[in-house]
């Protein structure tokens with residue numbers, strides 16, 4: 001989602017702001033802008049496009065001034081235009097605002113501001129009401145703190161914003177969207193994401209909901225929305241979240257795919273205590289609901305297969321965005337296991353608040369132990385895979401899956417006894433020779449439709465593979481349970497159709513043979529992902545032979561690679577697929 005920044009320093013802030021915006025671009029990248037306070041006023045530069053391109057054009061980093069704000073946008077209200085890019089100024093140009101989230105009542109507020117205060121709006125965003133409300137309230141009270149309190153009283157929705165005042169104050173406000181204050185001897189930085197922190201800042205305060213911070217003359221004070229001074233804890237950010245680079249890789253997506261032989265070995269291993277707690281809660285509950293969005297939802301589906309097979313637990317998976325439509329079925333003594341890489345997706349946070357109302361115990365699996373989801377849970381386990389920047393989830397998916405296996409193993413008192421070194425070695429083998437997949441990508445780069453089929457636990461892997469293909473190649477792809485082919489999708493098969501069949505040599509192999517025959521009879525092409533060759537395959541992507549129940553962990557690798565190389569063949573930047581964002585903090 002949008003990234004918001006504010007920086008107060010003893011030095012010019014524009015170069016640091018632009019650098020941090022570049023690092024946070026994965027949250028939204030359709031437009032970018034900064035506002036910098038100089039001696040007499042506030043200068044704004046903003047435009048459509050990615051940070052480097054806009055900076056080359058508008059020289060945002062050359063502005064001088066010791067206090068400023070910045071933004072990268074993922075459009076929600078108003079098209080992608082320079083006018084709609086942030087920062088937005090109030091009518092008197094004395095307050096600038098960058099915002100993440102949605103102001104639900106902006107239409108009423110806008111009408112009131114136009115009618116009763118003569119405000120002229122320059123954009124079609126919901127954001128622009130904020131600087132104008134701040135300015136009107138400041139004019140009345142002549143007090144920044146009061147103006148913030150009066151403004152937040154008027155706003156409805158989930159939002160975080162940073163406001164820059166011509167008088168020099170910098171203010172950060174948090175209401176359900178993330179906002180972090182970074183502190184060093186020279187700088188005070190407000191950011192929606194720790195990834196935006198400059199290298200010299202490792203001490204942070206996570207603002208709680210309904211809190212705001214006022215930064216003035218290098219001092220900061222935190223208040224709640226009633227104006228009471230708030231308590232806070234200063235935390236230290238792990239080193240691997242600072243200065244994240246692509247290293248020798250061309251893209252973060254590539255780097256993150258190739259990191260998996262290492263990340264799979266440490267999944268959930270920050271400490272053994274978290275895993276034990278999660279297992280205890282699951283064991284003690286009568287029913288387990290597992291929820292997530294996108295890739296994390298596919299993990300929820302895998303949880304059902306794993307926990308019911310190995311732990312004989314009653315498990316139901318629910319898409320986070322669908323939770324409110326099925327919440328009435330949450331039975332007493334249930335656990336809601338919420339899966340999310342970011343821990344900030346609006347849908348997952350909403351599903352958790354619904355679960356809480358139904359007295360479900362909230363457990364979570366997240367990559368950031370400081371995320372809102374972690375704070376909403378009674379127990380949470382970290383993926384321990386390091387920051388993931390590529391919009392399409394890759395290493396977080398395999399880490400999430402590995403943790404599910406570990407939970408299942410503990411639930412069945414060690415019946416699985418997995419040596420993850422075997423999985424890691426299989427990854428290394430597949431990643432060390434990708435030439436066949438690159439050739440495949442070259443030969444199918446012009447296709448418009450692709451199906452991915454799998455049965456049993458391989459079905460959610462098929463869904464995940466199809467999602468990767470959709471996200472970064474823009475080819476229409478569908479993940480289908482193999483047995484369902486004959487109930488509809490076969491109508492779409494002809495000689496121009498390609499079907500990827502996830503076909504490891506396990507209990508799904510025989511049934512898949514029927515699917516392959518059905519596909520071939522319609523002249524469609526089969527790409528088999530399997531440890532065994534089959535004359536029916538038009539392309540065979542070989543995976544290593546491994547213990548039968550571990551195939552889901554390894555068969556996703558060729559699907560990630562097919563997506564990645566197809567994206568390159570089609571000239572798409574896999575790190576920044578159009579219209580998507582890494583962490584979607586709006587509903």
Ligand code: G6P
Pocket residue numbers: 293294295296339340341342343344345348391392393580581582583584
């Ligand atoms: C966005 C991302 C997806 C991700 C989903 C859930 O849609 O583009 O890649 O799977 O959010 O994110 P989460 O952080 O909750 O796992």
